Amino acid sequence: MADARARLLSLLSLLQTPRLWPGTELAHRLGVSGRTVRRDIDRLRELGYPVHAEQGGFGGYRLTAGTAMPPLLLEDDEAVAVAIGLRTAASQPVAGAAEAAVRALGKLLQVLPARLRRRVDTLASSTVAHPFSVATPSVDPDALVLTAAAIANHERLRFQYRDEGRHVEPSALVTYGQRWYLLAFDLDRDDWRTFRLDRMTQPVPTGARASKREIPGGDIGAFVASRTMQMAPTYPADVVIDAAAADVVDRLGTPPPGTLTDQPDGTCRWLAPPDTLEWHALRLASIGLPFRLGGPPELAAHLRSTAALFQAATAKPIRDNPFTGQVDPPERLLAHVEIVTEGR
Template identity: 80%
Template sequence: MSNPHGRLLSLLSLLQTPRLWPGSELAQRLGVSGRTVRRDIDRLRELGYPVYAEQGGLGGYRLTAGAAMPPLLLEDDEAVAVAIGLRAAATQAVTGAEEAAVRAMGKLLQVLPARLRRRVDTLTSSTVAHPFSVAIEPVSPEALVVVAAAVANHERLRFSYRDEGRHVEPQALVTSGRRWYLLAFDLDRDDWRTFRMDQITMLVATGARAAAREVPGRDVAAFLADQTMQMAPTFPADVVIRAPAAHVINRLGMPPPGTLTDNPDGTCRWLASPDTLEWHTLRLASIGLPFQISSPTELVAHVRATAALFGTATAEPDPTTKRPPRAGRRGRPPSPPPG
């Protein structure tokens, strides 16, 4: 590779893979001599990239964390935001996405300064995953880090929520799909509350020590799920699916919400845990298999209404339907035919 600028970028790309690179392998990859590799390594160091060299027959080069972010990469807040996004992507059920996210996360953490890595680790350790998915609203990464630090340090927070002041002892950040929630004990109301992070403003860590508390049931995700479920009526469901349980279980998620038992005729019976009608309908649609609802009647009615709505949305227009006559000039109706 004769172009020195392109070769330098290629070298940097190789070094960002977290491993020890022998000089001979780098030279072979780049098509240059070992002396040129050593010269390019020195140029990267001059630009601020912390390249560590290990001597000996088993030695080589690798990129390490420095005192600051290397030039031309990411600002501090951008690095934290990318780390948050990569962590979320690594947990999504999209084929190949989680592996790519983990590789990218490895490259980022390899050069992330210790002070920024602590911020990411604080956020990660203070966050609990929750299974429900909803639309995302923008949340400041700085706000997430402030809350996560307060959770880790057992520190009280003050903020405005829907134009009302709140004084809380934070317990955990909870991700619900792509939305962020703060679970905290509200000191003014003497009770547990959940707050959407995108609706929190004027966030301040007070420095006051928060009391040691336990969430009811000692399960943060389950507690938030219970609060979510209380907002809408829920029903258990009894459904016969026309396929063996082994073909259905992975389509419902692991573990499945409820129990699956095989029937002698090759079908299976799904006794679904209580949930909203919307979620039951979504799960049944996602399995892609024929089914028959035994109960509740509310679910039968909801599925019928949803099917009718989708049928109307995809129906072909009736070709026999007459279109209204077009208006004549200046908006007047056309003149009737003579005779």
């Protein structure tokens, strides 16, 4: 009986991998006959697991969705990955996901062995959120789950994107810049495309099988990042910062993007790689040191307009100031704001 129970758990673990399992392969994996596999399949169905059988030479068994979610069997690495993923989901901009992720994580940690809980805690404590997190549009969690299922099942997907119908073969979900993106092969345009999930509506799996395609370059994350950067104009930047490179490098990140070299007069010159004007401005503001901009003119104009917004925001007194209990004069507010740019 103990062997039968262990075999049943092994069979369930195999079936929880989303694919079609031929009966002969299951029998080989479990070291039993095809008749025993069929008997074990019937036993799983009696326990409430919806195991679907497909007949024919290319048939087999697969675990499908049922009316209730049966218990899942997870390997050690899978359990740790799920726990880390739930921690991440709690801070991702997915509507309603934070509370659900916390509840699910609590249930998982309750049953995790101590050795796995330590691994989860170690990984979590070693992970630091990006300091420039910003509010982003929410993603429909149902659309996120449905899209992920279509990817796992190698199934084509239809959805509306900016009021336009799209028909794709989904390949991967990627988080980049605090947003969710779908990387997919667009069947109507015969090319790879990236889609922001917060702009996708009415996703519907078609049931048609998706082809296996190679991602250009082989690196999904790099491909999505490059496509995302192409959506907005980017510019290199030439900046002289009034400090030595050693005092600036940690503020830009290690290693810093582009090149950072000391100058004879005690300053350093930063040649920043192409990026959006908004991101350049954010990086320059985060340095917290005086700087002079050599170019491009577009960035100088952007910094001037941003400085004008800050100046306008501080030029008018705030009545009933909650921080001081009185009306602050403009001179007091403006004394804390100094933005210097040298445009062309």
